[in-house]
Amino acid sequence: MTQIPLSLIQRTAEDLMAKAAIEIPEDYLDGLKRAAATEDGDLSSFVLKAMLENYEAAKQDRSAMCGDTGVPRWFVKLGNEAQVEGGMVALEAALRRATAKATFDVPLRPNRVHPLWRTDHNNNVGIGAPEIEYGFEPGGDWIDLITVHKGGLFGTDYRMLFPSDGVQGIKRFYLDSLMAFGKRGLACQPAIIGIGLGGSKDICMSLGKRASVLRTVGSRNSDPRIAAMEEEFKELGNSIGMGAMGFVGKNMVIQCNIEVGYCHTGGMPMSVHAFCLSSRRAVARLYPDGRVEYRTDPDWFTDYQRRETVDWEPAQEAAE
Amino acid sequence: MSIREIRLSTTPTPEAIAELRLGDIVYLDGLMYTAREGVYMRALEEKANIPMELPSESAANFHCSPAARINADGSFDMGAVTATASFRFAKWLPEWMAKTGAKLIIGKGGMTSKDYKEYFVPNGAVYLSTVGYGTGALLGRGVEKVEAVHWNEELGLAQAMWVIRCNRMGPFIVASDLNGDCLFERENAKIAGNIARVYEGTKPAVLKRYGESDDRSEEVI
Numbered sequence: 001m002t003q004i005p006l007s008l009i010q011r012t013a014e015d016l017m018a019k020a021a022i023e024i025p026e027d028y029l030d031g032l033k034r035a036a037a038t039e040d041g042d043l044s045s046f047v048l049k050a051m052l053e054n055y056e057a058a059k060q061d062r063s064a065m066c067g068d069t070g071v072p073r074w075f076v077k078l079g080n081e082a083q084v085e086g087g088m089v090a091l092e093a094a095l096r097r098a099t100a101k102a103t104f105d106v107p108l109r110p111n112r113v114h115p116l117w118r119t120d121h122n123n124n125v126g127i128g129a130p131e132i133e134y135g136f137e138p139g140g141d142w143i144d145l146i147t148v149h150k151g152g153l154f155g156t157d158y159r160m161l162f163p164s165d166g167v168q169g170i171k172r173f174y175l176d177s178l179m180a181f182g183k184r185g186l187a188c189q190p191a192i193i194g195i196g197l198g199g200s201k202d203i204c205m206s207l208g209k210r211a212s213v214l215r216t217v218g219s220r221n222s223d224p225r226i227a228a229m230e231e232e233f234k235e236l237g238n239s240i241g242m243g244a245m246g247f248v249g250k251n252m253v254i255q256c257n258i259e260v261g262y263c264h265t266g267g268m269p270m271s272v273h274a275f276c277l278s279s280r281r282a283v284a285r286l287y288p289d290g291r292v293e294y295r296t297d298p299d300w301f302t303d304y305q306r307r308e309t310v311d312w313e314p315a316q317e318a319a320e
Numbered sequence: 321m322s323i324r325e326i327r328l329s330t331t332p333t334p335e336a337i338a339e340l341r342l343g344d345i346v347y348l349d350g351l352m353y354t355a356r357e358g359v360y361m362r363a364l365e366e367k368a369n370i371p372m373e374l375p376s377e378s379a380a381n382f383h384c385s386p387a388a389r390i391n392a393d394g395s396f397d398m399g400a401v402t403a404t405a406s407f408r409f410a411k412w413l414p415e416w417m418a419k420t421g422a423k424l425i426i427g428k429g430g431m432t433s434k435d436y437k438e439y440f441v442p443n444g445a446v447y448l449s450t451v452g453y454g455t456g457a458l459l460g461r462g463v464e465k466v467e468a469v470h471w472n473e474e475l476g477l478a479q480a481m482w483v484i485r486c487n488r489m490g491p492f493i494v495a496s497d498l499n500g501d502c503l504f505e506r507e508n509a510k511i512a513g514n515i516a517r518v519y520e521g522t523k524p525a526v527l528k529r530y531g532e533s534d535d536r537s538e539e540v541i
Binding site: 021042043046047050051053054055057058061063064065066067068069104106107108109110111113118120122153154159160161162164165168169171172173175176179180181183184185186188236239240241242244245246247248276277278 | 323343345384385386387388389397399400401402403404405428429430449451452453454455456457458459460461476477478479491493504507508510511514515518519521522523524525526527529536539540541
């Protein structure tokens with residue numbers, strides 16, 4: 001079995017860091033253009049036009065879209081047969097090196113500091129930073145490197161709801177999050193809203209975050225009833241009357257993605273996340289023969305990731 | 321309503337400030353400096369000497385940390401520039417404005433009309449908001465030159481005091497005026513009428529949280 005070369009991983013990771021910071025993903029751009037075409041609030045319209053100009057300026061100047069370049073993190077998905085030169089410890093070192101190097105080269109803002117001592121290494125690397133999370137996929141000798149540079153301060157919330165709260169309770173907490181962080185545009189909307197339902201408390205937060213950053217505009221949950229909720233929630237958020245920067249407008253939500261996980265029978269935990277006007281994500285698939293395929297869709301939530309059964313039968317995959 | 325575009329100096333005259341109306345779009349010329357919690361604490365709490373002549377050199381305080389680097393030869397490269405949320409700096413701003421004569425506070429999201437009336441208006445100052453948020457690349461094009469970076473050793477790149485020469489830097493939106501009125505509160509009030517309809521049918525969570533408000537016309541800042 002051929003290993004994926006470490007130098008290829010680091011070089012690709014550096015490219016991804018720059019791509020994420022500079023190039024708005026096509027799916028989000030198309031969504032924002034559709035929003036701009038329908039917006040009739042005069043201030044909101046001005047803001048959306050300025051954002052569309054900003055994406056062009058960033059690409060032309062090879063400059064980060066937004067001065068707050070977020071907090072870089074990595075999602076790594078490995079095909080079951082994938083092997084990395086030097087093993088997983090070497091891979092983590094390569095991703096940390098790429099993060100530090102790109103912070104200087106692009107440049108990105110060195111946002112990461114110690115929570116208490118505010119120590120800044122000026123390279124976005126530190127304790128637990130960048131986060132590196134893993135997923136696996138049956139079949140395949142490739143790895144997917146996904147970088148996401150999400151803003152870190154506003155637009156996110158968690159609440160333990162209960163079965164008796166029902167869908168109406170879910171709607172209220174969703175609206176509360178949009179109202180609280182939409183005013184003055186703290187959430188940097190219109191955004192891709194991710195909702196996590198279920199899981200334990202920490203997984204609930206991860207599900208919501210992944211729903212916002214690892215699914216594209218135009219994607220649908222594979223459960224048709226959840227997909228219908230996603231559409232309904234998007235419309236609900238856009239009917240508040242609030243637009244970009246909290247000005248009067250009709251575009252708050254470019255896309256609403258919902259992901260679920262099984263939870264405690266007594267509860268219904270919920271998280272809400274907003275992936276902002278600079279939805280920074282970039283993806284590449286690396287093969288052992290040195291091929292690299294860049295894309296913007298993380299394609300994270302496969303049938304395997306959403307599996308419900310004890311065992312995963314390869315035949316089941318083939319049948320679908 | 322048509323949107324007015326205005327070019328404004330970073331050492332503006334009182335008349336130029338009085339001209340500004342909520343929702344005007346502003347482009348800035350002249351020197352601007354970044355100052356946020358790190359600079360405020362160092363200048364006001366630790367009483368360090370501010371390394372600029374204020375307000376004669378600049379009356380424009382940007383709540384910003386740029387995406388920038390300092391090269392090995394000591395030169396600077398600045399890429400994107402965007403603001404950080406200003407409400408967190410209310411603790412230091414009255415003293416900062418008195419000490420530095422700042423007339424333009426530039427940031428994200430504005431302050432409350434109470435802040436504007438209490439210490440912006442008496443100081444003849446207004447608030448300009450960045451647009452988007454996140455027109456970092458456009459604002460970067462308005463950076464003619466990075467003149468200096470102060471206190472980088474003490475505060476780190478993100479909190480240091482960057483001195484930027486602006487050439488038609490923008491867009492910014494006028495978010496307060498000399499009456500102390502607040503653009504964002506005006507917009508909140510317009511949206512408030514629709515809130516009850518949007519919430520219709522939803523119900524409060526069965527488990528309450530301490531300090532919970534059920535009034536959606538309130539703000540969390």
